[in-house]
Amino acid sequence: MSGMDDMQVFLTYGDIALASSLIVIVLIVSWKLRLQLTKTLLIAAIRTVVQLSFIGLILAWIFAREQWYEVLLILTIMTLIAGSAAKNRVKRTYKGLLTDTLLAVSASAVLVTAIAIVMILKVQPWYTPQFIIPILGLILGNSLTAISLTSNQLIETFHEQQGRIEMMLSLAARPFEAVHEPIRTAIVNGMTPTLNSMLVVGIVSLPGMMTGQILAGADPTQAVRYQIITMFLICVSSTLGCTISALLIYRRFFNKKKQLILPQ
Known part of the structure; x- marks a missing residue:
C-alpha cells in the first residue's frame, strides 16, 4: 500500500x-x-x-x-501569560505597562479568535478545545511579539524626542499631531515581522501549522487553506494589538492639560 x-x-x-x-x-x-x-x-x-x-x-x-469552563480557564491563563510576556520584553517600563499590554493583547487576540471560531470556521460548540485553543495560542504568540516591538520603540522615542515633541506642542500642535510620526513608525515596526512572513510564505518558508498538518497526514490543500486563514487572522490581530498598545501608551504620556509627561 x-x-x-x-x-x-x-x-x-x-x-x-x-x-x-x-x-x-x-x-x-x-x-x-x-x-x-x-x-x-x-x-x-x-x-x-x-x-x-x-x-x-x-x-x-x-x-x-470538553468542558467550557475548563477551556475558558486555559484561554484566560494563556492570555495573561502573553500580556506579561509582552510587558517583560519592553526595556523602559512604566507603572501601568502591564495593564496596557494585557488590554492590547486580550482585546485584539480574543476579538479575532472569536470571529474565526464563530464566523469563519463555524465551530459548534464554540469552546471545542481542538480548535479554539491552538488558534488563540497561534494568534497570541504573534500578537505579543508585535505589541512588544511597538511598545518598546514608542516609549524609547517619547523619551529620546521629548524636546522635539514639547517644541511642537509650544507651537500649538495638538498632542496627537506632535507624536503621530513616532506612533506610525512604532506600529509599522511592530507589524514588520508579520508582513515579512506573509511576503515569503509558501515561497521561502512553510509555516509551522501547515507543516505540522502535512506531516500528520492532512490533505495539503486543506492545510494551505487553514494556513491562509491563520495568516490573515495573525495580521489583523497584530495590527489591532499594535494600534491599541500605541494609543494606550500615548494616553499615559500626556496629562489632561495636554502636556507631555514621562511616567516613572
Whole structure:
C-alpha cells in the first residue's frame, strides 16, 4: 500500500531524544565562537521539553472532557501569560505597562479568535478545545511579539524626542499631531515581522501549522487553506494589538492639560 493516506509516522521518546541530541551542535558552535549562550541554550531546550510535555498532558485531558469552563480557564491563563510576556520584553517600563499590554493583547487576540471560531470556521460548540485553543495560542504568540516591538520603540522615542515633541506642542500642535510620526513608525515596526512572513510564505518558508498538518497526514490543500486563514487572522490581530498598545501608551504620556509627561 502506498500514498499519503497510508503514510503516518508515529514519534517515540527515542525519536525525541535523537532530535534533542542535535542541540549539541548548537552548544559546540556557541562554545567555539564564545557566544556565551551555552547556559541560555540549555535552559531553553529543557524548558521546551518540559513545557510542551506538560501542556500536552493538560490538552489531552481537556480534549477528552470538553468542558467550557475548563477551556475558558486555559484561554484566560494563556492570555495573561502573553500580556506579561509582552510587558517583560519592553526595556523602559512604566507603572501601568502591564495593564496596557494585557488590554492590547486580550482585546485584539480574543476579538479575532472569536470571529474565526464563530464566523469563519463555524465551530459548534464554540469552546471545542481542538480548535479554539491552538488558534488563540497561534494568534497570541504573534500578537505579543508585535505589541512588544511597538511598545518598546514608542516609549524609547517619547523619551529620546521629548524636546522635539514639547517644541511642537509650544507651537500649538495638538498632542496627537506632535507624536503621530513616532506612533506610525512604532506600529509599522511592530507589524514588520508579520508582513515579512506573509511576503515569503509558501515561497521561502512553510509555516509551522501547515507543516505540522502535512506531516500528520492532512490533505495539503486543506492545510494551505487553514494556513491562509491563520495568516490573515495573525495580521489583523497584530495590527489591532499594535494600534491599541500605541494609543494606550500615548494616553499615559500626556496629562489632561495636554502636556507631555514621562511616567516613572
